[in-house]
Amino acid sequence: xxxKRDLLIExxxxxxxxxxxKPLASAFHQSLSQALENGQLNFTDCQWFATPRRLGLxxxxxxxxxxxxxxxxxxxxVEAAFDESGKPTKATEGFAxxxxxxxDQLERLETDKGTWLAFTQQIKGKQSTELLPELIEQALKRxxxxxxxxxxxxxxxxxxxxxxxxxxxxxDAIACNIxxxxxxxxSYGHRFHHPQPIAIKSVDQYLSTLKDxxxxxxxxxxxxxxxxxxxxxxxDDLHGExxxxxxxxxxxxxxxxxxxxxxxxxxxxxxxxxxxxLIANMQDHQKYFPxxxxxxxxxxxxxxxxxxxxxxxxxxxxxxxxxxxxxxxDAAFFWEKDIKFGLENRVDALxxxxxxxxxxxxxxxxxxxxxxxxxxxxxxxxxxTKTKRAAELCLCDLxxxxxxxxxxxxxxxxxxxxxxxxxxxxxxxxxxxFYLPRYSGDELPSDPIAQCLSLSGKVESLLGIFxxxxxxxxxxxxxxxxxxxxxxxxxxxEGKLDIDLRALLDHSAEQFDASLKAEQQVQAVFxxxxxxxxxxxxxxxxxxxxxxxxxxVTPDNLLDFDQRLQAVTAFRQLPExxxxxxxxxxxxxILKKNGEVVTNKINNTLLDETxxxxxxxxxxxxxxNLAPMLDNNEYQQALSHLAGLKQPVDDFxxxxxxxxxxxxTKQNRLALLGNLNQLFLQIADISKLQGK
Amino acid sequence: xxxPVNSFQQLIFAxxxxxxxxxxxxxxxxxxxxxxxxxxxxxxxxxIGPEPWRAAYVQPSRRxxxxxxxDNPNRLQHYYQFQVILKPxxxxxxxxxxxxxxxxxxxxxxxxVRFVEDNWxxxxxxxWGLGWEVWLDGMEISQFTYFQQVGGLDCKPVxxxxxxxxxxxxxxxxxxxxxxxxxxxxxxxxxxxxxDIYHQNEVEMSNYNFDLADTSSLxxxxxxCEQQSQLLIEKQLxxxxxxxxxxxxxxxxxxxARGAISVTERQQYILRVRSLSRAVAQAxxxxxxxxxxxxxxxxxxx
Numbered sequence: 001x002x003x004k005r006d007l008l009i010e011x012x013x014x015x016x017x018x019x020x021x022k023p024l025a026s027a028f029h030q031s032l033s034q035a036l037e038n039g040q041l042n043f044t045d046c047q048w049f050a051t052p053r054r055l056g057l058x059x060x061x062x063x064x065x066x067x068x069x070x071x072x073x074x075x076x077x078v079e080a081a082f083d084e085s086g087k088p089t090k091a092t093e094g095f096a097x098x099x100x101x102x103x104d105q106l107e108r109l110e111t112d113k114g115t116w117l118a119f120t121q122q123i124k125g126k127q128s129t130e131l132l133p134e135l136i137e138q139a140l141k142r143x144x145x146x147x148x149x150x151x152x153x154x155x156x157x158x159x160x161x162x163x164x165x166x167x168x169x170x171x172d173a174i175a176c177n178i179x180x181x182x183x184x185x186x187s188y189g190h191r192f193h194h195p196q197p198i199a200i201k202s203v204d205q206y207l208s209t210l211k212d213x214x215x216x217x218x219x220x221x222x223x224x225x226x227x228x229x230x231x232x233x234x235x236d237d238l239h240g241e242x243x244x245x246x247x248x249x250x251x252x253x254x255x256x257x258x259x260x261x262x263x264x265x266x267x268x269x270x271x272x273x274x275x276x277x278l279i280a281n282m283q284d285h286q287k288y289f290p291x292x293x294x295x296x297x298x299x300x301x302x303x304x305x306x307x308x309x310x311x312x313x314x315x316x317x318x319x320x321x322x323x324x325x326x327x328x329x330d331a332a333f334f335w336e337k338d339i340k341f342g343l344e345n346r347v348d349a350l351x352x353x354x355x356x357x358x359x360x361x362x363x364x365x366x367x368x369x370x371x372x373x374x375x376x377x378x379x380x381x382x383x384x385t386k387t388k389r390a391a392e393l394c395l396c397d398l399x400x401x402x403x404x405x406x407x408x409x410x411x412x413x414x415x416x417x418x419x420x421x422x423x424x425x426x427x428x429x430x431x432x433x434f435y436l437p438r439y440s441g442d443e444l445p446s447d448p449i450a451q452c453l454s455l456s457g458k459v460e461s462l463l464g465i466f467x468x469x470x471x472x473x474x475x476x477x478x479x480x481x482x483x484x485x486x487x488x489x490x491x492x493x494e495g496k497l498d499i500d501l502r503a504l505l506d507h508s509a510e511q512f513d514a515s516l517k518a519e520q521q522v523q524a525v526f527x528x529x530x531x532x533x534x535x536x537x538x539x540x541x542x543x544x545x546x547x548x549x550x551x552x553v554t555p556d557n558l559l560d561f562d563q564r565l566q567a568v569t570a571f572r573q574l575p576e577x578x579x580x581x582x583x584x585x586x587x588x589x590i591l592k593k594n595g596e597v598v599t600n601k602i603n604n605t606l607l608d609e610t611x612x613x614x615x616x617x618x619x620x621x622x623x624x625n626l627a628p629m630l631d632n633n634e635y636q637q638a639l640s641h642l643a644g645l646k647q648p649v650d651d652f653x654x655x656x657x658x659x660x661x662x663x664x665t666k667q668n669r670l671a672l673l674g675n676l677n678q679l680f681l682q683i684a685d686i687s688k689l690q691g692k
Numbered sequence: 693x694x695x696p697v698n699s700f701q702q703l704i705f706a707x708x709x710x711x712x713x714x715x716x717x718x719x720x721x722x723x724x725x726x727x728x729x730x731x732x733x734x735x736x737x738x739x740i741g742p743e744p745w746r747a748a749y750v751q752p753s754r755r756x757x758x759x760x761x762x763d764n765p766n767r768l769q770h771y772y773q774f775q776v777i778l779k780p781x782x783x784x785x786x787x788x789x790x791x792x793x794x795x796x797x798x799x800x801x802x803x804x805v806r807f808v809e810d811n812w813x814x815x816x817x818x819x820w821g822l823g824w825e826v827w828l829d830g831m832e833i834s835q836f837t838y839f840q841q842v843g844g845l846d847c848k849p850v851x852x853x854x855x856x857x858x859x860x861x862x863x864x865x866x867x868x869x870x871x872x873x874x875x876x877x878x879x880x881x882x883x884x885x886x887x888d889i890y891h892q893n894e895v896e897m898s899n900y901n902f903d904l905a906d907t908s909s910l911x912x913x914x915x916x917c918e919q920q921s922q923l924l925i926e927k928q929l930x931x932x933x934x935x936x937x938x939x940x941x942x943x944x945x946x947x948x949a950r951g952a953i954s955v956t957e958r959q960q961y962i963l964r965v966r967s968l969s970r971a972v973a974q975a976x977x978x979x980x981x982x983x984x985x986x987x988x989x990x991x992x993x994x
Binding site: 192 | 780782828
């Protein structure tokens with residue numbers, strides 16, 4: 001039995017990028033855990049730590065050595081091992097030599113198939129201290145670092161220069177060199193509160209030593225809850241609530257080792273600016289948490305998280321206020337200037353801005369969006385005048401000073417500036433909703449004008465970018481086409497818009513300059529969107545075979561597509577489903593084998609067998625019954641009705657020989673099957689169903 | 693205790709003294725218009741090749757598009773950077789930098805000094821590096837970069853570059869909210885402010901940069917500088933070739949401020965300057981190699 005000890009690894013690094021801190025720490029955790037397991041070193045738990053200046057792992061109850069292994073090696077069979085004179089062959093001698101013994105020391109291994117020469121050896125497990133340095137270095141080299149760097153004279157690459165490496169196994173050091181740095185048993189404290197080295201006496205004292213003596217909260221989640229707690233407490237004092245964005249909270253947690261929250265103020269007059277502008281200023285540049293009062297209104301103050309327990313907090317606060325004040329002055333200046341200029345007056349200037357070199361300028365894009373949006377408005381009964389007006393203005397805010405400074409305010413500023421200019425409120429709101437959904441799971445435009453606008457923008461991007469051949473591949477999607485496609489699909493499906501997607505794409509393609517040949521991309525864009533649609537439905541829990549069954553009959557209207565999916569999903573649960581799916585598969589195979597169908601007309605006089613007569617009779621009856629259901633998109637009802645064909649179809653295959661001698665009879669039976677097949681294909685290709 | 697660095701010029705003296713003691717060659721500004729201290733040959737060219745090098749200097753920097761006609765208390769089209777380059781970057785380079793702040797009178801037990809990720813890239817110089825912007829109570833006061841590539845060449849060894857925004861730091865040290873109110877120097881009751889020296893310059897230069905610079909001659913000048921630079925590369929004269937590239941770059945910046953360059957053309961102009969920078973970088977490397985990398989031998993024999 002091997003001993004077990006706790007292992008502590010701390011990699012001291014110059015300040016790491018806040019966005020990659022958590023991913024790096026957790027990748028280090030995964031990578032080394034895996035390496036230990038692969039190396040037959042067992043442990044009970046592995047935990048990661050991360051601050052801007054350190055990545056740490058604490059591995060509990062790690063084996064101090066690999067287990068010894070008993071291994072039996074099989075050599076040649078006794079029969080083949082010796083020559084006629086009983087002397088060992090060259091191969092036998094070689095085997096013995098490789099085992100480090102003489103031939104007569106080899107064992108005899110009895111098996112069913114005869115007796116073999118063998119050797120049992122004890123492989124001594126290696127010490128963990130011997131294995132760990134290499135395992136750790138390899139794990140560090142495998143970290144998913146977006147941009148690696150070198151420093152000084154060294155060729156070693158890492159996220160930032162490595163300053164120290166702490167390795168503690170139980171209470172002992174593991175002396176080694178990892179990534180060019182000699183390991184030790186010292187850590188370093190906070191850069192300003194405790195810059196000198198600090199000895200860590202044992203693994204279990206790591207967190208407490210850093211926290212109690214060195215002003216470092218190494219535990220990421222502990223630090224995060226401290227930040228939340230401090231922010232809440234300060235906000236409570238002000239009778240307000242801190243607005244804490246989750247990503248920003250992660251970023252702030254990754255920028256401090258010793259969080260100390262403080263409140264700063266700015267001039268009340270700036271509260272007249274749109275709240276999004278104030279929030280963007282506080283969050284983006286300065287990493288502050290904005291505050292809102294009980295009525296949800298922004299307050300003229302913010303909460304910052306410093307990385308120091310300042311000996312004169314007033315100076316620290318003043319400094320921070322000195323930064324935000326001019327930024328807000330700039331914002332107020334942009335706001336006034338943009339309003340004075342007027343949103344509408346930017347339409348012409350769209351001509352000066354390139355959208356994409358081959359596709360043209362923003363003014364041309366605006367024109368196409370307007371055409372597509374008008375087409376949609378007509379089809380879904382949106383107010384056509386307002387839709388057109390919104391489309392006319394939807395790109396204008398891109399040219400405002402405010403959006404130039406804060407690009408994430410695109411759309412939002414359009415709404416504010418349109419409102420300020422006295423535009424209709426539906427039009428103004430649509431300018432903001434134009435960008436919805438912004439991310440996976442985001443809200444969708446709900447107003448019909450906004451739906452038309454948002455959908456047009458996305459379809460226009462897809463066709464245009466496809467037309468210049470910049471189709472997304474792998475993880476490269478610089479124009480965000482996957483997001484555009486899924487956004488468009490969600491608006492169509494969840495908005496229950498009765499729109500023929502293919503016709504929409506055809507119409508949209510016509511808006512592009514003929515030289516781009518956008519019409520040739522309609523199919524590719526349609527297929528691209530179908531791929532997204534498949535993933536979308538799979539995520540919603542639709543079975544892949546159900547999706548494929550519906551996709552096979554390519555309904556161009558997604559509302560219709562959705563109804564068919566629901567119907568096939570319900571049908572799949574019916575007891576008749578499996579056998580009808582199998583029958584359709586069989587029919588497909590038969591029809592495929594016989595190539596071109598000569599006729600789809602059934603000649604009743606050629607029907608000999610009872611089973612085929614029954615089926616033929618039913619087919620025309622079903623055909624008539626189905627028609628009104630299909631007209632009303634009542635697919636579920638139609639499929640339940642078709643389930644009634646199970647027995648007659650089974651009887652047909654049990655009693656009728658399709659590929660019979662008589663050519664005319666055979667062709668007639670093929671026609672019968674063709675008709676049956678067509679009946680189902682009006683809804684979906686249920687031969688794709690895989691069974692439950 | 694009174695802050696010893698209470699004027700703009702004392703700030704410069706203090707930094708020069710500090711870095712002089714760290715073994716830097718204290719140089720003077722390059723006598724040409726440039727967008728940043730990185731363009732000074734003491735940084736751009738010396739970062740190339742194996743020769744060790746330490747230098748520090750003030751560089752007036754011109755960014756025509758940042759002009760505000762003297763109306764904005766924080767933005768200038770002409771301002772000062774204090775540039776330090778240490779090659780190879782020493783292990784304790786961050787501590788050097790922090791010590792320099794202390795030398796300026798920044799008390800790091802009061803103020804929140806932070807190294808916040810910033811990845812630097814200069815498309816015109818074909819250069820990039822990783823590092824930080826340095827925050828002092830949320831104010832960006834310096835850029836700190838480990839050069840990885842310069843002029844398209846891998847940096848071996850890596851240079852550490854520190855760029856102090858002098859006006860920003862002075863505003864913190866003097867607790868001042870308007871750049872024009874900064875004390876440049878004070879002799880008894882006689883105060884000369886930053887505004888006394890530069891306000892008129894900001895107003896007039898903004899007028900020139902935004903409204904009056906003659907675009908057609910600037911376009912021609914850009915072409916001339918580009919041709920000259922290429923010719924000088926052929927003649928294996930990287931230093932004058934580089935000056936021509938700097939002139940082309942400034943002409944481009946002026947045209948940009950005049951709004952004379954469209955978005956697509958913009959990229960083309962940047963690429964043209966970058967090709968010059970790359971060619972200069974290679975030619976400079978070759979010329980130093982031909983000389984046997986003299987600074988390398990000095991440091992070995994020392």
